[in-house]
Amino acid sequence: MSLSNECEIKDGLETLVESQAIGELANLAYFRVAMADSVAVEDPKFTLQEVLDTFKSCLSENKEVFLEHYVAGWLGLVRFMNSLGSVFSFIAKDAVNKIQILINHLNGENGAHYVTVQSMVKYELDNQLVDLTKRGSFPESGCRTLLRLHRALRWLELFLERLRTSTEESKTSVMCSEAYNESLSQHHAWIIRKAAGTAFWALPGRATFFDVMNVGTPEQVVAMLGDALPLISEVYQVTEDLYAQNNILDLP
């Protein structure tokens, strides 16, 4: 189903950004539509597995990344993050802002060019719609906006891999900050790194974290992560290669 008829989306996301009430995502028409095949958002048995499964539907047969599903995956992740506590709301707010920009492109008059990440990159570069060296006319280009989420996806991959191989004694805050230091932090200013580092200390311990995932026993969580990680890695790598080929990995 297309996003174009879902006029509630923009209003809904704007409200969401203002209120930072990510739980309201479940009431958004977009979320119901985009996740219809993977997450029953009104189902109390909502689990992180279903969110991660969304990344399965991101890749087409010829390895193109469907923007609609990519965005849906991110919405689910943000929703999950918000269930961890309000200390993460500044991170959620930035992620939601970026998701909203991409949804606006999908719903805009040039939405047909935004069906896949590949078509988006080609369209924006061919039409000089991207700031390549310094921020200027196109602060909301799809290319630079998606790049920020793409870098965060690398953090997620590293963090989930640490969770998968962790022991009962492992600390989520340490796993999270190690993953962050190896990836996203390199693109963040000092003040953001400080704020993120502080927020990580508020992460619940491993056992609670696994409970919130709502996947089952720790063994089931580990198995689920083992299944989901290769999919996330593939989406990440396809996007990374595309951006590298087009020389747009450092967009301002």
Ligand SMILES: CCCCCCCCCCCCC/C=C/[C@@H](O)[C@H](COP(=O)(O)O)NC(=O)CCCCCCCCCCCCCCC
């Ligand atoms: C569960 C713990 C959540 C930890 C999240 C780790 C990521 C920390 C990111 C800190 C970002 C701080 C907010 C501001 C960022 C912006 O400066 C910066 C640059 O944007 P600009 O170029 O437009 O200025 N933005 C970004 O880099 C995009 C960040 C997007 C972060 C999305 C994080 C979503 C995390 C989802 C958690 C799901 C956890 C699932 C685990 C089982």
